[in-house]
Amino acid sequence: MNRYEEFLRLEENLKALVEACETGRIIIDFNKLDIFDPSIADRLLESPDEVITEFEKAIENIELPEHEKIHVRVRNLPSHRNIRIRNLRAKHINKLVEIEGVVKAASEVRPQIYEAIFQCPECGNQIAVEQKGVTLKTPAACDCGRRGVFKLIDTKKYHIRWLTLEEPYEITSGERPGKINVLLKEDLTTPEMQRKTDPGIQLKVVGILREMQRKVQGKVSTRPDIYFEALFVEPKEEEFEDIQITEEDRKKIEELAKDPNIYDILIDSLAPSIYGWREIKEAILLQLFGGVRHKFEDGTYVRGNIHILITGDPSTAKSVLLSNVVKALPRGRYVSGKGVTGSGLTTTVIKNELLGGWVLEAGALVLANKSILAIDEFDKMSKDDQVAMHEAMSLETISIAKASIVATLPAQTSILAAANPKLGRFDPYRSIVDQVAIPETLLSRFDLKFALRDIPAKEQDEAMVEHITRSRMYPESVKPRIDLQMLRKYITYARKVCEDIKMTEEASEMLKRFYVEMRSAYSSEGGSVPITLRQFEALIRLAEASAKVRLDNYVRKEDAERAIRLMKYSLQQLGYDVESGRFDIDKLESGITASQRSKMRIVLDLIEELETKLGEKSIPIVDVKAAAEERGIVGI
Known part of the structure; x- marks a missing residue:
């Protein structure tokens, strides 16, 4: 009995082997193998094909229930083998490494021939030929000496799926993200694994970097392509799990949450170089924490993500605000409406011969799943491209049916959009529909809408220029009250510990009373409608997010008050009919009061x-x- 078999006969591994008879794979923990025999572990990193073959031979020597081939998978590689995609080099070829990325595109699951059986027409001898390339390889000659054409009589196949993996946004920090094609084989292509490797999902992949010869004008090129053959795939189920929160961090976060000024502390940490706009920063802060996604017995969901639209005059720091906010969340993305299309936002079907014909390629909404997408110059997008966002904003999914591909991708993404008025400056006497090139149906899906107006006012102007000059002279004067890294950890921790938020009776009554009294005050046939159920649901989301800031699993009176105050502020800016002196939601959403x-x-x-x-x-x-x-x- 060799050391490979000894390791597999350990009680824990023997039990896993019995289960592998059903699943078709056994997963070896590298850390445990390293403790058992460091020499085998080191050899696995440097010569993975040889070691995996040894393990497969050892499995054949162990008496097990009847089973198909059991594949050997490996996980938990040491940290020095975790390589960024953009840093993969020739020295990593045929070595065992781990990469991480977001699935940008994925092919359908297809059969792949790995062995072809040919028959010699003269002697009847059968010749097995291993298949590795994209074209069928035939025998050069038979043992009897015959050359020429041989008859294909049988093939052995397994299923494969190609992915395009792209480095996560938070790793690249503005750099061009690295990409690589990843090959999934056999048990990694089951329907369950297919769902876990759809576009938009972030993965950790352990595997072997391979080279693929390519031909130029019929000759083998000296510059082969590389791809990554996966041995183990692990979806990153928690969207923020890459942020490590230590015990010291946890204590600091919980201490901050108890501070009665925690909202001001966090608001002052959001784009501190931008003066003012505290109500808007407060709303964005709640957007970062998010509400709760509710699932009902019939299987339907009510979204927890908060969508915000900011419109207003030039030079009001809209773009700077958006680009700063996306840094507060992992996977947060920033795009400009001038350079993005509907397919770039949602998803598209592209033709990729390596990936097997037509494949799905995820857009920004899918890639920012469970995070935030900031869209600047939202009004510059074409109407068709804007309409493509309807499903994502309301149902939090992206559906596509093109070129024989039918799929539904997750898009639980908060949207922060900025737009400019058609005539340059915002006019409070005209509706937002008349001034911003956004369809009414899309406008109604934003929970809060704000207008940033540049109105001359001596005291305000003096304070603003003083803030700007001080920030140039003394950069430390605009330092955030808590740094970006701690802000990310705070939001991550709050999202994890406040997943099931309940509403207190007092908060519930306050929200209901606000809604009913607002509508009652305007009740008359054909009269203005100040607020609808869409705004009421937005109030609940805002109140839930407010509770998360305090790490509280209950929505309390102060949370309801904060949600109502922000909703009133939004309505006062864009939903107020100056002619009648009344709130009118129709001015905000349809443009007709x-x-x-x-x-x-x-x-x-x-x-x-x-x-x-x-x-x-x-x-x-x-x-x-x-x-x-x-x-x-x-x-x-």
């Missing part, structure tokens, strides 16, 4: 009256204007 609808109805009634009175279908516009002015309506 109740007072405008009332005037439109009066004018339509006047036209019908004039048609009856004059007995004509065609009424001169001057007559309509005159009749309208008698009713007190001018300017039509």
Whole structure:
């Protein structure tokens, strides 16, 4: 009995082998192998093919229930074998390493021939030929001496799937992310594994870096392609698990959460170089923490992500704010509406011969799953590209059915968008629909909408320029109250420990009372509608996020008050009908206020009256204007 077999006969591994008869694989923990026999562990890193073959031979010597081939998988490599994709080099070829990345594209699962059986037409001898390339390799000659064409009589196949893995955004820190094609074989292509390796999912992959010869004008190139053959794939189930929180970090976070000024501390840590806009920063802070995703008995979900739209005048630091915010969350992404398409945001189907024809390629919304996507110049996107976001914003999924590929990808992504008014500056007397090139159906999916206005005011202007000059003279004066790394850890910890937030009776009554009283105050047939159920659901999400900031699993009165205050601030800016002096959600979401609808109805009634009175279908516009002015309506 050799050392390979001795290791497999350990009680824990023997039990795993019995289970492997069903699953088709045994997973070897590298740390345990290193403790058992360091020489085998070292050899596994340097010559993985040889060591895996030895383990497979050892498995054959062990009496097990009837089974198919058992594949040997390896996990928990030492940290020095965790290599960034962009740092993979020739020295890593045929070595065992670990990489990490987000699935950018994925092929369908397809059969692959790994051995072809040919028959000699003269002597009937059968010749087995191992297949490694993309084209079928035939025998050069038979043992009887015959050369030429041989008859293919049988093939042995396994299933494969190709992935394109891209380095996560938080690792690249603005650099161009590294990419590599990853080959999954056999038990790594089961339906269960297929779901775990769809585009947008972050993976840890242990495997062997391979080279693939390519031909140029029929000759073998001196520059082969490389790909990564996976031996073990581990989805990163917790979206923030790459952030390590020590016991010291946990104590500091819990101490901060008890501070009565914690909201101010965190707000001051968000883009401190930008002066003012505290209410908007507060709303974005709640967006980073997020609400709770609720699942009902019928299988439907109510999203927990908060979507925010910021519009306003030039030079109000919208772009700087967006680019700063995405750094607060792992996988956060920033894109510009000028350079992004609908497929770049959602997903698309591309043709890739290596990956096996048509494959899915994930867009920014999928790649930022469970994080935040900041979209600058949102109004510069085409209308068709904006409409592509509907499903992601409401259902948190991306569905696609193109080129025989039908798939639904996760997109639990918070959206922070910034847009500019068509005429340069924001006009409070006109609706946002008239001023920003965004469809009404998309506008209604944003929980909060804000306008950043540059209004001359001596005291405000003095304070702003003082802030800017001090930040240039004394950069430490705009230092965040807690650094970015601690902010990321704080948000990560809050999301982990506050997964099931309940609402107290007091907070529930306060939110319900606000909603009912707002609507009751405006109740009249055809009157303005100040708030709808969409805003009520947004209030709940905001209140849940407010509770997370305190690491509290209960939404309390102060959380409800904060949510109501921010909702009122948003409505006051963009949902206030100056003409009637009332809140009107229709001004915010459709661009037509109740007072405008009332005037439109009066004018339509006047036209019908004039048609009856004059007995004509065609009424001169001057007559309509005159009749309208008698009713007190001018300017039509």
